[in-house]
Amino acid sequence: MVKSMKKNKQFERAVHGLFLILGLVTVASVLVITVYLVISGIPAILEIGLWDFLFGDTWDPASSDPKFGILPFILSSIYGTAGALVLGVPIGFLTAVFLSKKASPKVKEIMSGAVSLLAGIPSVVYGLVGMMVLVPGIRDLFGLPDGASLMAAIVVLAIMILPSIIKVSITALDAVPKEYEDASLALGATPTETWFRVSVPAAKSGIATAVVLGVGRAIGEAMAVMMVSGNVANMPSLFQSVRFLTTAVSSGMGYADGLYREALFSIALVLFLFIMMINAVLNFFLKGEKHE
Numbered sequence: 001m002v003k004s005m006k007k008n009k010q011f012e013r014a015v016h017g018l019f020l021i022l023g024l025v026t027v028a029s030v031l032v033i034t035v036y037l038v039i040s041g042i043p044a045i046l047e048i049g050l051w052d053f054l055f056g057d058t059w060d061p062a063s064s065d066p067k068f069g070i071l072p073f074i075l076s077s078i079y080g081t082a083g084a085l086v087l088g089v090p091i092g093f094l095t096a097v098f099l100s101k102k103a104s105p106k107v108k109e110i111m112s113g114a115v116s117l118l119a120g121i122p123s124v125v126y127g128l129v130g131m132m133v134l135v136p137g138i139r140d141l142f143g144l145p146d147g148a149s150l151m152a153a154i155v156v157l158a159i160m161i162l163p164s165i166i167k168v169s170i171t172a173l174d175a176v177p178k179e180y181e182d183a184s185l186a187l188g189a190t191p192t193e194t195w196f197r198v199s200v201p202a203a204k205s206g207i208a209t210a211v212v213l214g215v216g217r218a219i220g221e222a223m224a225v226m227m228v229s230g231n232v233a234n235m236p237s238l239f240q241s242v243r244f245l246t247t248a249v250s251s252g253m254g255y256a257d258g259l260y261r262e263a264l265f266s267i268a269l270v271l272f273l274f275i276m277m278i279n280a281v282l283n284f285f286l287k288g289e290k291h292e
Contacts, residue, residue, distance in 0.1 A: 034272070041269030044068070044262035053266065059233040059248070061260040068263045070270065072235045076242040077274075080150060080225070081218040084157035088218075089211055091158075092165030096210075099166070100173035101195045112170070119163030127227030130156040135228055142239060148230035150242045156224050161214035168213060172206020173199055215278055219271070222246035245271045 045053050048068045056069020095115075099108050131148075134155060139147030176199045184194040200207070222244070230241020231251055243251075249264050249271075256264055 037265065037269045037272050040262070040265035042266075044259060044266040045269075047259060048263065048266075053263075054270070057235060059243075061252075061256070061263065066259070068259075070245070070248070070267055072233050073243055073245045073248050073267065074270070076150060076229075076236040077219055077245045077271075079236045080153050080157060080229075080242075080244060081215060083150075083154035084161055084218045085211070085214065087154065087158035088161045088214060089165060092162045092210070092214070093169060093207065095162075096166045096169030096173060096207075097195055097200070100170045101191075101199065112167075115163050115166050118159075119167070123160065123221060123224040124227075126156055126160055127224035130224065130228040138239070144239055146230065146241065148228055148241050149239045150229065150236055151238050153225045153229040153242070153244070156228050157218045157221060160221060160224065161217050164213040164217055165210045168210035169203070169207050172203035172210070175206070176202045212278060216275055219274060219278075220246060222250045226251060245274075 053068055053070060054074070055071050056067060057071050058067040058069045059072065060067045095111075099111055103111065130152060134152050135147035135149075137147065138144065138149065138152055180198050180202055181194050184198045185191070189197070225244050226247040229244065229247065231243050231247050232241040233243045233248070234240050236242050245267055249267050252260065252264050
């Protein structure tokens with residue numbers, strides 16, 4: 001009996017040590033990425049100038065007088081992500097409420113499987129379908145010379161963020177204690193009122209996390225966006241070809257050198273800081289709500 005207890009304690013210590021090591025590896029990985037991006041990205045920003053780099057509207061690194069303004073990339077990424085959220089969040093949120101609170105177990109099982117399948121589709125497949133179906137559709141519908149545009153990127157990104165929003169929101173809604181809903185129904189509220197006035201507010205932290213995951217997926221996507229957006233360094237317009245921060249890095253890194261290559265690392269640093277800011281803002285608001 002004593003030997004068995006000692007073995008169990010040794011096993012628990014070993015497991016705790018393993019978890020600690022894995023956690024330290026995760027933190028160290030983030031630190032290494034952060035330091036590498038800062039070291040690689042700062043020199044180009046200093047050489048180009050912070051204002052000219054962030055707010056310049058011309059990107060032409062191959063000319064005799066190269067320009068490295070990334071404002072079109074920043075605005076395209078912001079508009080594309082915002083548009084994807086405007087389309088994707090209501091659809092994903094309402095789907096999650098339906099599956100969690102209204103759908104029968106059979107329907108929930110089938111649709112949850114479909115959502116998981118949607119999450120497992122490679123981004124290049126989304127881009128291929130968008131390029132073959134969506135881009136010609138937008139071109140023909142609006143009478144454009146080319147359907148590869150910010151609009152096409154927004155639609156593709158909206159579809160791509162749906163699995164993250166739906167799955168995390170369902171988990172948050174399912175975690176709401178049933179007693180909350182029973183009390184609401186006992187007071188005379190309808191099921192719909194209970195879902196949106198009791199269950200959803202109780203699960204708002206999880207739903208907010210789902211939205212942030214969607215933001216991260218949208219702002220960090222490269223391949224699918226490159227295939228449907230046209231990948232041209234224009235100032236963003238809904239039906240014009242544009243280039244995102246991610247596509248600017250991925251399309252130029254293979255052959256860039258010198259200051260051009262350093263500028264691409266600077267773009268990666270800006271993208272990294274964007275994502276960090278989004279997470280920081282969310283954590284700030286969530287912690288503020290918990291302390292109230």
